[in-house]
Amino acid sequence: xxxxxxxxxxxxxxxxxxxxxxxxxxxxxxxxxxxxxxxxxxxxxxxxxxxxxxxxxxxxxxxxxxxxxxxxxxxxxxxxxxxxxxxxxxxxxxxxxxxxxxxxxxxxxxxxxxxxxxxxxxxxxxxxxxxxxxxxxxxxxxxxxxxxxxxxxxxxxxxxxxxxxxxxxxxxxxxxxxxxxxxxxxxxxxxxxxxxxxxxxxxxxxxxxxxxxxxxxxxxxxx
Amino acid sequence: xxxxxxxxxxxxxxxxxxxxxxxxxxxxxxxxxxxxxxxxxxxxxxxxxxxxxxxxxxxxxxxxxxxxxxxxxxxxxxxxxxxxxxxxxxxxxxxxxxxxxxxxxxxxxxxxxxxxxxxxxxxxxxxxxxxxxxxxxxxxxxxxxxxxxxxxxxxxxxxxxxxxxxxxxxxxxxxxxxxxxxxxxxxxxxxxxxxxxxxxxxxxxxxxxxxxxxxxxxxxxxx
DNA sequence: ATCCGGCAAACATCCGACCATTAGGATGTA
DNA sequence: TACATCCTAATGGTCGGATGTTTGCCGGAT
Numbered sequence: 001x002x003x004x005x006x007x008x009x010x011x012x013x014x015x016x017x018x019x020x021x022x023x024x025x026x027x028x029x030x031x032x033x034x035x036x037x038x039x040x041x042x043x044x045x046x047x048x049x050x051x052x053x054x055x056x057x058x059x060x061x062x063x064x065x066x067x068x069x070x071x072x073x074x075x076x077x078x079x080x081x082x083x084x085x086x087x088x089x090x091x092x093x094x095x096x097x098x099x100x101x102x103x104x105x106x107x108x109x110x111x112x113x114x115x116x117x118x119x120x121x122x123x124x125x126x127x128x129x130x131x132x133x134x135x136x137x138x139x140x141x142x143x144x145x146x147x148x149x150x151x152x153x154x155x156x157x158x159x160x161x162x163x164x165x166x167x168x169x170x171x172x173x174x175x176x177x178x179x180x181x182x183x184x185x186x187x188x189x190x191x192x193x194x195x196x197x198x199x200x201x202x203x204x205x206x207x208x209x210x211x212x213x214x215x216x217x218x219x220x221x222x223x
Numbered sequence: 224x225x226x227x228x229x230x231x232x233x234x235x236x237x238x239x240x241x242x243x244x245x246x247x248x249x250x251x252x253x254x255x256x257x258x259x260x261x262x263x264x265x266x267x268x269x270x271x272x273x274x275x276x277x278x279x280x281x282x283x284x285x286x287x288x289x290x291x292x293x294x295x296x297x298x299x300x301x302x303x304x305x306x307x308x309x310x311x312x313x314x315x316x317x318x319x320x321x322x323x324x325x326x327x328x329x330x331x332x333x334x335x336x337x338x339x340x341x342x343x344x345x346x347x348x349x350x351x352x353x354x355x356x357x358x359x360x361x362x363x364x365x366x367x368x369x370x371x372x373x374x375x376x377x378x379x380x381x382x383x384x385x386x387x388x389x390x391x392x393x394x395x396x397x398x399x400x401x402x403x404x405x406x407x408x409x410x411x412x413x414x415x416x417x418x419x420x421x422x423x424x425x426x427x428x429x430x431x432x433x434x435x436x437x438x439x440x441x442x443x444x445x446x
Numbered sequence: 447a448t449c450c451g452g453c454a455a456a457c458a459t460c461c462g463a464c465c466a467t468t469a470g471g472a473t474g475t476a
Numbered sequence: 477t478a479c480a481t482c483c484t485a486a487t488g489g490t491c492g493g494a495t496g497t498t499t500g501c502c503g504g505a506t
Contacts, residue, residue: 002489004271015307028456039491041264044458045271048227052272053303060457061499069307071315077300080276084238084292089378092294095330096378103322155312155319159382225458251487262460267489283488284468449506458497466489473482 003038007046010036015055015066026056026064053077071154078162090168091223094216097163098209101144104160105192105208107151109201116150120193129182136182137170143189147196147208172215175222188214226261230269233259238278238289249279249287276300294377301385313391317439320386321432324367327383328415328431330374332424339373343416352405359405360393366412370419370431395438398445411437 001009014020026032033043047064050056054073057065067073082093112120123146127139141164148157176182188211195204224232237243249255256266270287273279277299280288290296305316335343346369350362364387371380399405411434418427 004489008275012303012307016309030456041267041492042490044264045268048268049272049275052231053276053300055307058457059499061455061497063456063499071304071308071312073304073307074301077276077304078297080235080278081294081296081300084235084278084296085294086239089294092376092378095376096382099326099379100322107318153315153318155315156322159319227458253487264461265459281488282468284466284486286468286487447506449504451502451504453502454500456497456499458495460495461493462491464489464491466487468487469485471482471484473480475480476478 004042004045007036020066022066022069024066071158074158075162082165098212101212102205102208104148104151106201106205108147109196109199109204111152112150112196117197136173227265227268230259243289245289245292247289294381297381298385305388321435324435325428325431327371327374329424329428331370332419332422332427334375335373335419340420360396
């Protein structure tokens with residue numbers, strides 16, 4: 001194994017063993033490279049790789065720190081992968097969403113807080129049928145993201161956020177506006193919010209399934 | 224933005240735009256660094272980062288290639304994150320599994336092929352109640368992985384594979400053997416396989432929900 | 447107490463040299 | 477011809493040092 005990969009493993013092990021905890025600062029590059037027994041160049045490659053997946057946070061002129069290691073790490077990784085797979089297997093990605101979103105809605109119905117409900121309703125009130133496509137896309141992302149957050153499961157939230165490729169969503173919404181389906185879609189959002197406010201997990205799950213499936217079917221036909 | 228991050232973005236853009244396709248070979252480090260307008264050292268950091276998440280495949284003495292870009296990329300990313308979060312939020316991870324696994328089972332019931340069914344049954348026949356813990360863990364991983372593969376959705380398969388931290392699974396199984404729950408768990412596997420062979424998606428989903436939830440509850444109590 | 451300048455620490459980038467490995471062609475042999 | 481072996485060029489792997497840039501912090505002035 002290359003020294004760089006060894007370094008990645010060693011740093012990872014230090015994290016798992018607890019030797020390094022969230023927020024900790026790593027030794028300076030020079031010291032760390034000596035400790036790991038490699039050159040600064042090679043060690044920087046390892047750090048850069050860990051930075052890409054948001055495990056480390058490098059601050060120029062300051063030092064290198066361990067990130068919070070929140071499940072949010074997943075978002076970046078998912079989004080990166082999803083970005084690369086645009087247009088290729090959108091339908092497969094939608095299929096995964098169709099599994100996760102209803103689960104998310106169901107959990108949210110049981111756990112959503114009053115402030116979150118208020119936020120959700122306020123969000124819904126901001127859009128009309130004549131809202132611009134860009135705003136509709138932003139609203140859609142925020143709507144689903146808030147529900148995911150309300151699910152109380154941060155891994156789930158991260159996965160769903162990462163799964164939301166805004167470019168794909170944009171194209172879908174553009175199609176929806178052309179097909180005059182905006183009203184129906186927004187009505188579905190409304191119904192979901194209503195189910196959440198009543199804490200009706202079963203209904204929220206069903207409504208979300210219908211909602212995502214509807215978009216999925218539209219997409220399937222338009223391809 | 225740092226030159227290295229720019230390089231990552233540029234390479235990523237080349238992939239999205241189709242300028243670079245799966246299997247393609249990148250220019251030698253020297254050429255590529257000149258083309259991207261940075262030093263070889265900095266470019267290597269970018270390549271290393273993309274290699275960590277399995278976007279690039281670097282072969283010493285040969286060249287750097289674009290990986291298949293299969294959804295399998297997700298497995299590595301998920302596994303890395305899950306590894307780092309061991310013991311911290313296992314229950315949250317299990318909650319995600321409880322959403323995905325039933326969906327996986329349901330799809331598998333509709334799509335599983337004869338050879339896959341045969342493989343699944345053969346797999347089940349290899350374990351007994353007196354099988355070693357290590358083998359039970361391996362069997363369990365293989366069982367769920369095969370079902371995920373049979374779902375026909377490679378993103379789903381990747382997510383589930385990544386979600387399966389073998390170390391956590393090992394600890395769970397060790398507990399199960401102590402609690403004499405092996406027989407029951409294996410019986411559940413059997414029932415799931417039977418539902419799959421009948422193509423009963425509804426039942427497969429329910430059985431899988433029960434199966435995963437059972438382990439989750441055991442884990443909840445044992446923590 | 448507040449503001450500001452300067453210093454030291456730390457990361458960012460680049461360069462050039464040399465090592466290690468691989469693929470593939472050249473060569474030799476049956 | 478077919479095959480095994482050797483050689484070489486191409487390519488990535490690693491290193492150490494030089495230099496630039498940014499940041500945090502301390503001491504002094506107001």
